[in-house]
Amino acid sequence: MKTFWTAVTGRFLVVGLLVTGSVFSQDSTSYTDTKEAKMKKSIGAKTIVFPTPVFVVGSYDKSGRPDAMVVAWGGICCSKPPCVAISIREATYTYGNIMARKAFTISIPSEKYIQEADYFGIVSGRTEDKFAATRLTPVKSDLVDAPYVKEFPFIIECSVIKIVPLGLHTLFVGEIKDVKADEAVLGKDGTPDIEKIQPMIFDPANRAYYGIGKYLGDAFSEGKKINK
């Protein structure tokens, strides 16, 4: 009933606004909700969130040749067991590689490797040896049947535990078997330091890369200032 009422008054409100401007500006909360909703501009059902990552996903093909592609559709998806999800189109060479070997790595490039990382997303491993072209070094994981990128400072080794077809993309859930990082990007306590790793951010709205910005505050801490 409330929903119906909001919908009905919402329609009148829009008409009202169109005809008489802000005549309803002193309305109650339910009116305000609908009015404010109209203030945000709809830009359609697009695949845009901020941030998205720049994951270089490593795999071996049938012949054992290392390949890698860039994936921006992905992220951590479970804490126990530790898992990361990546979504890949069936048309890619990587898709077949991961389906066959049930393993992949994620290598996170520092921003200085922007050209190499982007190259991994432009050409197909079906026709190109991307490691040779970028002169980057594939390293065979000692835990899963996939290679990672030696020059990138932070890598994750994954074993596929779930495959979820969604449409154009298939979501692969990889259980994280290990995380490895260059000593140079670890803080004093041995924890990876985002400011030293200098990962890139992908902006899907304008298809551009950004760096990491300034430190803003600590999680599970900033919120405690609310109501104080």
Add this chain to the structure above:
Amino acid sequence: MKTFWTAVTGRFLVVGLLVTGSVFSQDSTSYTDTKEAKMKKSIGAKTIVFPTPVFVVGSYDKSGRPDAMVVAWGGICCSKPPCVAISIREATYTYGNIMARKAFTISIPSEKYIQEADYFGIVSGRTEDKFAATRLTPVKSDLVDAPYVKEFPFIIECSVIKIVPLGLHTLFVGEIKDVKADEAVLGKDGTPDIEKIQPMIFDPANRAYYGIGKYLGDAFSEGKKINK
């Protein structure tokens, strides 16, 4: 056979390095692979990638009261249909809300809302009215049965199309029904501008928030400089 050989020589290499330092430094590629692998430090099977997002996920509870929580385990997971994945623990209030209504929103806070966003991740909607506490405004989506945060500049409305239990977390795939943004964060061509939105990045290694950094280059462009 090659794998076996690499493993065997790898072990000898490690022993050799321990005993005699860089005696093997002129080794062939297969040796180098294994040696370099040892140079990256293992930090265990942890849920760390860079970047992870700061998604404020909105839902209604049984009584119709709006709630929101922070989710860092998520990201776009399919282009057609446009989908986003979020992973949520069963213990959360939001889990029950989404299971019941099969809908959620994602509101992306600007960095100036760091306190409010973090608060959404500290307390439970089971005991607190988080919108009241933060003085933020819930707006009922006109497309899905969930509220979003009026004050946050960029929001996504989702209908749940798949639920994938993974362990501690359950992955919800939401089909994106619409994306809405404040006019103030749109560029001249109507495309959302990441520099105006000022989304936050969550660093799971040190549990801290960062801002967006500098523009680095265009995707599908930087890589063309390789091999030229």
